[in-house]
Amino acid sequence: ELEDKIRERTQDLVKLVSELQSAKEHVNALFEKEKELNQLKTRFVSMASHEFRTPLSSIQLSATLIDKYIPKLDTENIEKHTGKIKNAVGNLTTILNDFLSLEKLEAGRVEVNPIWFNVVRFAEEIVEEMQLISKQDQHIIYEHKGTSAEVNLDNNLLKNCIINLISNAVKYSGENTMIQFNSILMDNELLIEIKDNGIGIPDVDQQNLFEPFFRAHNTGSIPGTGLGLNIVKRYVSLMQGEVSLESAQNIGTTIRLKIPFTNH
Numbered sequence: 001e002l003e004d005k006i007r008e009r010t011q012d013l014v015k016l017v018s019e020l021q022s023a024k025e026h027v028n029a030l031f032e033k034e035k036e037l038n039q040l041k042t043r044f045v046s047m048a049s050h051e052f053r054t055p056l057s058s059i060q061l062s063a064t065l066i067d068k069y070i071p072k073l074d075t076e077n078i079e080k081h082t083g084k085i086k087n088a089v090g091n092l093t094t095i096l097n098d099f100l101s102l103e104k105l106e107a108g109r110v111e112v113n114p115i116w117f118n119v120v121r122f123a124e125e126i127v128e129e130m131q132l133i134s135k136q137d138q139h140i141i142y143e144h145k146g147t148s149a150e151v152n153l154d155n156n157l158l159k160n161c162i163i164n165l166i167s168n169a170v171k172y173s174g175e176n177t178m179i180q181f182n183s184i185l186m187d188n189e190l191l192i193e194i195k196d197n198g199i200g201i202p203d204v205d206q207q208n209l210f211e212p213f214f215r216a217h218n219t220g221s222i223p224g225t226g227l228g229l230n231i232v233k234r235y236v237s238l239m240q241g242e243v244s245l246e247s248a249q250n251i252g253t254t255i256r257l258k259i260p261f262t263n264h
Helices: 002-069 075-106 119-131 155-171 228-238
Strands: 115-118 139-145 150-153 178-186 189-195 242-248 252-260
Touching: 002 075, 075 228, 115 119, 119 139, 119 155, 119 178, 150 155, 155 178, 155 189, 155 228, 155 252, 228 242, 228 252
Parallel strands: 139 178
Antiparallel strands: 115 150, 178 189, 189 252, 242 252
């Protein structure tokens, strides 16, 4: 009887130690997550203050110059600086959208809501929208391959991904260039391909490219948050898809999204 009690107590102690160990691991995991979030917040504040300064300064300067040009009725310069203000506001909107998307992802508030839609019509609308922000003589060429065009995916998440990728292609390519945008539909899988002839990504930077706030060393003064590709990868992962990248410096970049979908 004594042996049974000792055995029982020993089992209870082993169970208690195991539970304590699990609780400790759980607390450590929470602590690490909290540490990561705090680091992310610090980087967010640093990045926001830096990235907001340039477009806000541009808006302030252009607004001041427009005030001077109005009495002279200098239409050419007024239009020039109005364009600069619109461009700066566009940059601010992109930065805000990136930060809001990241915040939603970190909080686990992004849900996948697939619907059936025609990917060709969907893509053509995006091209029309993105052509408006392209540089002089930059052409976005869209092509679809497949016997069908109907897909069952989250159109909002997919649109965000494609706009992000085409925006990058526009931003990191020069004037008089072509951006190729392809959609390929095979059975229950959609392949999206965005190809540019821009500055490309150095080999040494490619492995970190999908990390939040990371920017390649050759981006120079080109504005950006370093969040776009991280958001794209996480959205595609939520849709059970994959992202792949091919790039060569001064030659260009191709990014492919491979996303499966169901027929029901």
